[in-house]
Amino acid sequence: MDRRGLFKWLTVLASLPFAQKVAGAAPPRLKMEDVKKEAQLGVIYHCDFPQEARFKAMLGNIRNHLSVYDNDPFKIKIAVVAHGHGVKFFMKDLSGSPWENEPIKIEELYSTEKDLLAYGVDFYICNITLQRLRLDPNKLHEFTKIIPSGVGMIGHLQSQGFAYIKVQ
Numbered sequence: 001m002d003r004r005g006l007f008k009w010l011t012v013l014a015s016l017p018f019a020q021k022v023a024g025a026a027p028p029r030l031k032m033e034d035v036k037k038e039a040q041l042g043v044i045y046h047c048d049f050p051q052e053a054r055f056k057a058m059l060g061n062i063r064n065h066l067s068v069y070d071n072d073p074f075k076i077k078i079a080v081v082a083h084g085h086g087v088k089f090f091m092k093d094l095s096g097s098p099w100e101n102e103p104i105k106i107e108e109l110y111s112t113e114k115d116l117l118a119y120g121v122d123f124y125i126c127n128i129t130l131q132r133l134r135l136d137p138n139k140l141h142e143f144t145k146i147i148p149s150g151v152g153m154i155g156h157l158q159s160q161g162f163a164y165i166k167v168q
Helices: 003-014 017-023 052-068 084-090 106-117 127-132 150-159
Strands: 041-047 076-082 122-126 145-147 163-165
Touching: 041 052, 041 150, 052 076, 052 084, 052 106, 076 084, 076 150, 084 106, 084 122, 084 127, 122 127, 122 150, 127 145, 145 150
Parallel strands: 041 076, 041 163, 076 122, 122 145
Antiparallel strands: none
16 A cells, blocks of 8 residues: 555544544644654645635645645645634634634535645644634634644744745
8 A cells, every 4th residue: 555545544544433522522732842844845834814715725735735746745744824814714613703604615625624634734723813712622623733823833843944835
């Protein structure tokens, strides 16, 4: 089995019923030092913008970026760091949030984000944003990871040699 096949199987296993019990819990909380560059190339995609079309463009760019490296997570590690308005794209439910009346296609975004997991993409969510906006971490997608600070994580990853990209 090749690496892509292995990661696809791991994604399938993660969606089994026993994993669903864990899915109801809040995503794990990481310290800055828990996140390291694990591939030849590391890239940060910075997500702090409110536009859904721009977010979809970013996801498309990530797919294209992975394809240049044969979708091999051992060649490229992509981290999406979300804070501010960018957090809304990683929520299962927008009720009680500043974005509850926005017509965001949550299920469609969830499916695309989950597909990217098979290629080792990590999704980091800013805890400062969660606290300031009083967002329930249990409403985040189960595959996200909560980090102390979005901008802090961007600086941390850049100090490890990650390149920085922000879709305009």
